[in-house]
Amino acid sequence: MSLERLRALREELQRQGVQGFLVPRGDEYQNEYVPPSEERLAWLTGFTGSAGLAALANDQAALFVDGRYTLQAQQQIGDQPLQQQSLSPSAISAWLCDNLKTGDALGFDPRLHTEPGLEMLKQRLAERDIRLQPLDSNPIDTLWSDRPAIPSGPARPHPEVFAGESSHAKRRRIAELLDDKRADALWLANPEVCAWLFNIRGSDIPHLPVALCCALLYRDGSATLYLAAAATTDALREHLGSEVALVHDKAELFAEARRQHLARIWVDPQLTNCWTLQQLRAMELELILDRDPITGAKARKNAVELAGSRAAHERDGAALCEFLAELPQAINKASADDSFGELEAVQLLRAKREQREGFTDDSFDSISGYGPNGAIVHYRVSPASSLPMKAEGIYLIDSGGQYPDGTTDVTRTVALGDFPEQARDHFTRVLKGHIAIATLRFPAGTCGEQIDAFARKALWDAGLDYAHGTGHGVGSFLSVHEGPQRIGKVNTNVALEAGMILSNEPGFYLTGHYGIRIENLIFVRESEQHSGFLEFEALTLAPIERRLIDKALLTPAELEWLNAYHRRVRDTLLPLVNENTQAWLQQATAEI
The missing domain is CATH 3.90.230.10 (Creatinase/methionine aminopeptidase superfamily)
Structure with missing residues (x-):
């Protein structure tokens, strides 16, 4: 963390009317590994581990890491004005309560957090009369002048000879579970669950062969899949077939939910970011908050x-x-x-x-x-x-x-x-x-x-x-x-x-x-x-x-x-x- 970046970030937080801010190591899909465009924690602190969170609170700053990264964090942050703490919800909550004041606001990017992940913090801050405030834009993105572009490499079919089951069969099998939940659709928040369900792979994230995407699966086994236009090829369209509609703007997923007259959507709150839940709730949809059935299905290898x-x-x-x-x-x-x-x-x-x-x-x-x-x-x-x-x-x-x-x-x-x-x-x-x-x-x-x-x-x-x-x-x-x-x-x-x-x-x-x-x-x-x-x-x-x-x-x-x-x-x-x-x-x- 350079003093210049820290100073500039605090000025931007002041402009947005908050006294603190959370910087997780993550992206809007809750991926463990993230593309270079999402490495905000490394940009701010220099820490490059796969799990961590930085927090700013008035004139204090801290980096929270787990036991795997204790020594690495010490080496990478050096003599920066950054306290090193244990990565746990209780430790994060305690530190923020100690360094924020009654009436302060803690800002966060709702695209980078889940509601369960913030639950304990929200409760502890409320006890101190400290607001947890979602921000319309991430202040680091405003300051990161040479931020890499968001990747959109070509998505490619993953052959059934490796997958062991066609996408059509998988979609039918998972769609049957929607009947049990009386759900009209399942929200697929994460590129990995999409990769498994649609039998596709990509190269948008280092070492993780996925394309950045999300989707809606309907009760009849059809689906709407978001992929960047640059990621879509003729081979992919042929592979997906007529039952999978492709859109190239995330807003089209919400628009499709309206066109389909959906009333009840199954959503995994552990995988779905706060911003997406806000959009779905604004449509007055009933959300069934439960673990995504695909996560368990792909874990059981055929x-x-x-x-x-x-x-x-x-x-x-x-x-x-x-x-x-x-x-x-x-x-x-x-x-x-x-x-x-x-x-x-x-x-x-x-x-x-x-x-x-x-x-x-x-x-x-x-x-x-x-x-x-x-x-x-x-x-x-x-x-x-x-x-x-x-x-x-x-x-x-x-x-x-x-x-x-x-x-x-x-x-x-x-x-x-x-x-x-x-x-x-x-x-x-x-x-x-x-x-x-x-x-x-x-x-x-x-x-x-x-x-x-x-x-x-x-x-x-x-x-x-x-x-x-x-x-x-x-x-x-x-x-x-x-x-x-x-x-x-x-x-x-x-x-x-x-x-x-x-x-x-x-x-x-x-x-x-x-x-x-x-x-x-x-x-x-x-x-x-x-x-x-x-x-x-x-x-x-x-x-x-x-x-x-x-x-x-x-x-x-x-x-x-x-x-x-x-x-x-x-x-x-x-x-x-x-x-x-x-x-x-x-x-x-x-x-x-």
Whole structure:
């Protein structure tokens, strides 16, 4: 945050008659990843993490981030006049109540917030007689002179050979749920739900293959879809067919609701911004506020999607193994002049993935952390931060790829040479937690928060923990972070169901020294042994660092799982990697 930008923003807030303002890291679609045109938080503060919020209140300013970004935020905000706080509704509310006065107004952009997201804050501010005031225009947009254009790249059909179900069949299936709700239409607020329902993909958001769009689905299975005119092609029109009307102005969606004489619309308040709800309410429509049914439907992958994910993970695993096999050679070759570092490692891994069929993009910015940078949970390497790598210490690489048949996300922690002995204990405890989730069998109806402790027990036994979730949902050639399923301490009340893909990624981070994380993607399947029970199957295929394992800490069952997993990795990937990597793979998966 430059003092000039902060001063100019305060002047603009004064002009709009408010004493405070909220700057979330988000866009009007509530996307986790946003296009450059929506990076207002980074413009103001310099913080580039995927979750955060800045708040201004009179002469004070604060940045709120969660545990994943504590160290990153400290580095990126430096000595700016910005207090760093914990990202939670209670912490945000308390800070604003402390720094705003009775009678003040807190401004916000209603396109960037949801009503549930503001509920606690609104209540707390009202108790202090402080107004929460929606603004007609975002003051940052007024000041951001070189703001990038809003993207509108071409939307493209996503073939049924990858989707496993036609858009027509999906629309009919979801439309049947509207009858149960006695709803005339469903509002599709988010590009991901549109991408799944209409079997379309795009490139408007880095690493997320979607086109910026929203839609209305009607009870007969027809729909009206908003897409920028520049995003529409003849191939797309042919793919959508006559049952899907295309409009190129969001206002046309509201106009279509009037023309259709809609009375009751199903809206997900978690995905729909405040501004849209204002527009719908102004039309005197009855809103059925409930979770979007598409979010759950796309989380349950069909047989074609699961088969595609397996195939994508095989190709991705082969690319990762070739990278890991070449990494020591690259480090040794460049060690004399420090010319190979975290950034060059990312470039090498990207090059390996680009050689694999179907690769379109990374699924997120790779986390490439050597030594102390590995302890920054969501560290993003840059030319300024990239540490040269040596044949010693510990390296963490968290990365993934986007393929038409699947989305990958994998973390491996490797020893590059000598390392602190305590790291072996930490690594093995993380591995025990990983195996505990991988081998868990649980009754149908179990939620992710009910199994999270299995991943942490070995760490808890030693008085250790990690400040992030254990698992997040993953899409099918969609977001690498997909809801509603997750594994973590936070209550979701979302049962894990067959077909859901999640990550399994316990970790441990010793600030200033190293980070450890072991991540596989897994999917939920029905247990073959016990009716009414579910279990996991691993999708990710890559060796787990044997040199960091303390065999004495593993039970016979845990050791059996590890050796079986390594046999599967070896047998599957050996035919897919080059000759040099084959020798490395044999050694990396040798029985312990």
